Amino acid sequence: MSVIKVENTAKDFYDGKQIRRVLFPVSIEFTPGELVVISGPSGSGKTTLLSIIGLVLKPSEGKIYFDNIDVTNISDDTAANFRLKYYGFVFQQPMLIEGLTVLDNVLLSFGAQGGRPSEKVKKTAIEILDKLGLSNTINMQPLSLSGGMKQRVSIARAFVKDPIILLCDEPTASLDAENGIIVMKILKKSAIDNKRIVIVVSHDVRVLPFADRLIKIENGMIVSDTRENYK
């Protein structure tokens, strides 16, 4: 069963002089339990596609379905509610908020709409941090963490909500080889163990061995969509 589906989805941007099409109509379905890598050169439209899937960008054409519900033209607030409930995000930069502790950052989504994280959620957050090797950083400020640690905190922030979909934009780009592999192993395990849809946008070849499915984009068009062993 597919949870998220994009159907003939395209995106145009206006650059001040003319309308430019950055994503030509694409149709893709994503199913839980697999790690999908969307790969392609810079400017190929992969981040635009990820933004549309993540409901942070509206398509110029086509439809997006979430669990067979048309979410193409939902309001900003409804999109925010969807993201809060069902999505987890790992960005190219960890994007942790300075001034908040590691634990505060992990629990950020629970407070984003004014709620308070329960003790159970806090316990879960601490367990996730522990699993990611960050148990002794709970009360530390992001500034005192290494790049790899920060990225793992951002993964914990995405995992703590137990999202159905995990969207990762170049999660290894700012990491060294060792940390990059650690992060990809965590994401892969999350897709399998938690039956999540994990979509990784990257042009880093190090991520390919972890892909269950590889979608290649060039010039705003999908040039291949394959399921094979990339090791």
Place this chain on the structure above:
Amino acid sequence: MRILIALKMAIHDRSTTTGALIGVIVIVFLVGQQLSVFFGLLNLTSVLPDHSNAEVWVMSKNIRNADSGNLVSGSYIDRIIGIKGVEWVEPVLIGSGVFKRDDGSFEPVRLIGLRRPSLHGGPWNFYQRGEQVLLDLESVVIDRLDLSKLGHPLLDEVREIGGKRVKVAGIAEGARGFQGTLVFATLEKVKEISKTPAGRYSAILVKLSNEADKNKIIGNMKEILPNCSVFSSQELSNLTRKYYITNTGIGGSFFFSTSIAILTGVVIVTLTMYTSVLSRARDFAVIRAIGGRKRDIMIIVISEVFFITAIGIFIGFMLLSTLFNYTVKSEIPSYFPAYIAPLLAFVTIFVSFLGSLAAIRVALKADPAQVFH
């Protein structure tokens, strides 16, 4: 949680928080200080009606303030005393003269003549000795803060006003006028110095009994004294204050300096909050991406502004109270009515939010898609 996030962000971003705090403190302190001087000066303008202990003032027709006016006939005293509900009626003679200082120079003074032995309308608070010193024909009472202006006369020292001998017999506290240095003396002495005709006075003060209907009696007095102005003390005080606000530089100067203080504070708050939000646009985009709505971002920014404003108001009032403690007995006219404090706090909160509008606008523009670039 949003408030906690705002609080932690504000604490972390120390330079911005300090900058915005300074803006808020500037508003509270400068406006508060201006207000205190303004009200201090206003108190000086209406010092006589405010402290006369009389409920009604009878003065000449068509007066514009308590300091102007012609002399009125003393025969009105007999007419007023006959009105039911009147407890006492006392004349006051206001004149002018020049006080001879110890170095031979002169200082113009405003003389307030009081009828013995009641001495109503006289000094209400004494620094040294008491009002009974004015029972002596030669005695005068001057204010503590005017001593230096008058050449530091000692108690019981004999000086001259308008070439007439007077004895500085008492020192008052807080009996200062707006139009000049006040010197309290007996009616006879003021009449002698000012050379006013016999049986004529500047004002007639009327005290009513507790059960008297003030408005009714004032109405009666207006009927039987058609050639006079009859005011309650409060009306005369208000009239005098209004006169000086509109006819001197007090009002304009206060309005200008207060506006500059508010503007300075608003500019500081605007710039610091704007810069702060601009530098944290990415954080707001992250919050939006992970499920925060625009209103959540607004709550975070507003909470931060409120937090900074509350602390700024607290520090501002602490500084103000320190200033007032130092100036309360100084020559700087300073008075801060209690009802002004919440008003000033409210205005400060309002202008702080006004100064934060640009920042809020920037924060609301935080695009969740931005986190993917």
